[in-house]
Amino acid sequence: MRNRLIFAGQFVFTLAVAAFLIVPAILSMVAGVTANYFRGVRSGLTLQWVMQVWELYAETIARSFAVAFVTLGVTLSVGIPAAYALHVRGGRLSRAIEEIITLPLAVPGLAIALGLLLTYGGFGDFRRSWLFIVVGHIVFTLPFMVRSVMAVFSLIDIKTLDESASSLGASPWRRFRDVIVPNAHSGILAGSLMVVTLSLGEFNLTWMLHTPLTKTLPVGLADSYASMRLEVASAYTLVFFVMIIPLLVAMQILADRDVRQGTRR
């Protein structure tokens, strides 16, 4: 009886996932290669919409990746040392700083964007460049990096490892390079995965910060929904999936390999 209930629950859950996540995604992608959406697949399959998207929005895709990887670079070089300092220091001040950098998780992206615009909107060149978007993305993604690295630190007692390396004569920089980073790489990898995917998909903050010349992929997607044929927008979704899924899979494989190593430890 109980087993049946569990089975029924799992079945309903699977159906729901299929109905609300997988089916819409597939339909959308199919629509992107359908000659005429209103006549359905019978109207024939075509790559013309995809080509059109590529012509119109190729630069938003490139920009999105540029934004994501610059964001990743900055969150890595700032987030890991920050996590290290916050963890080793401890105490009330560290807690307070941790709370402050975590704030963007709770504050709506629009509000953050508005704040940035109010403060730096006057710096015209900066405002108009894609680096303005990068700043927004860093603010938004940094807590994810810091948190996931700190989680690993508390798991492996990094403080004692650090002390142990220092007793052997290692300077803070050597300790960071030889001991801290290599032993925190599972957290760093998880954080990186999160930062890249969040940055690639980020819309509401980016939408406030972008200019017509600095559209990112999701902003372009919104733009095409609003102003193009449905097939073009769908083709855009298809392009988005094709871009992001290999990336997700690659990072997942890396993370899995890491977990397997971790369990042997």
Added chain:
Amino acid sequence: MNEAHGVAVHVETCGKTFADGTRALEPVTLDAARGETLVFLGPSGCGKTTILRIIAGLEQPDPGGRVLFNGADVTGVPIEQRNVGMVFQSYALFPNMNVAENIGYGMKIRGVGRAERQARVTELVRITGIEGLERRRTDQLSGGQRQRVALARAVAVQPSVLLLDEPLTALDAALRERLRWELDRLLRTLGITTIYVTHDQAEAMALGDRVVVMRKGAIAQIGTPRDIYFTPADRFVAEFVGAANLVEAPASRGTLSLPGGQLAIADVNAMGNIVAMIRPESIRVVAPGASRLSGRVERVSFVGDRQRLTVSGATQRPLLIDGSNTLAVKVGEQIGLDVEPSAVRIFPGNNT
């Protein structure tokens, strides 16, 4: 053959008050001679680890405190420049390095060449008895092997002073005993100044040239293992180091008057109420009439190498006695008790 190595350590009025106002350590002053093994012994929270960390350079003493290595003030020198070797309770081996890389890390930092490093690692794995494990990852080692790697890593850099923070506590009892002897042999061979922290009195006795007994952030007594065992400074030391009977009774003309009779003591001038300490193994069981002190056997517990008797009636509180394992006594039997006067340690009466 065992030439003394390392530095003489001088700790001068080093106290430690944490940021929240907790006093972890009262200002203490003490010395460790070159080549000496100094053991800090005490219950948890007595400040023994704090003093080790101050000597290491992982904690700063409160203002006014100083740490000197061979007379040179190192108080402001960070740990990475103090040239210490440290073994942590958790060993803190680097999971990203194999055994040989762990042992060689300190030398790598110091810019020692690969060939020389390898030769030294080979020597150290031989000394510590872990040959053949050089390529293992640290998670493929047993507790005892980890302990040896940690030790080899700490001594690899020929430190000025070796600092060991409860290095055997994480191991099970049988292994702990075996490694204690190995560690003792190694420390004697190396002849390096060693600061050793433990809460295990047997470990402290076996390893220490001198033992510092600590209590509530202050030093209760410093002495050789024999000093602190036979002539403890106070009741705390007496009870913390080994088993002790503490007997409170009136004394006059070299005799203690007890409920079960009389007991001769060495100090003929002791007068009035005093506290005496008698170790269980210094009480001999004799025939009831053969001694001025007698009692009744309450409990006999046979533990293999000896028997522990609990005897009532002789003193106010039951008396613990360690007898030979062939001693034939039964519960309820009346027995005579004989103690060498020199084996009775007198504390002043108000010292409780």
